[in-house]
Amino acid sequence: VAAFARFLGPRAAGERRHWLVKSEPEAFSWSALEACPDRTTCWDGVRNFQARNFMRDGMRRGDLVLFYHSNAEPPAVMGVCEVARDAYPDHTAFDDADPHFDAKSRREEPTWMMVDLRAQERFARPVTLPMLRDEPALAGMELLRRGSRLSVQPVEAVHWEIVVRLGRAGTAR
DNA sequence: GCCAACGTTGGC
């Protein structure tokens, strides 16, 4: 957690941060994102404080985000999105008919926040979890940590470059 | 379907 502090604090001029979000394709797939108006959706339903903090305090418009299919066959990074809007209140927390309703989140003081994500580049080939695990230089990546469940997480720039290269069907090195 | 790992809840 402390290792991620620099993803949460103030940023240098022109700094662009890199992230990864998970989505179960049966709930919301990369193709579903591409089908959205302007290829953009609000990233609602995040109900984990650490993930929320990354969206609220770490993400800014223009940051780049890997879109990962979890609980998929195979699990894989599908492409790159960009943050299209800074964090704002997640309205689904206020709706008692919504599965993500949270009675403790009030409009005057919202607990849960979301950003907007816009699809930017579908990878030439999905970068599967086995491909990621095969890459020694990705050994420290949060996604690959045993038991890692964070649905919104920072990505180191060096890791970012490797994943994108794999997705563009080149070689990692 | 199984189950390890994790976050949250609530009793005390």
Add this chain to the structure above:
DNA sequence: GCCAACGTTGGC
């Protein structure tokens, strides 16, 4: 504040 119980995540 501790920690057991519980629900969820997500790979396999």
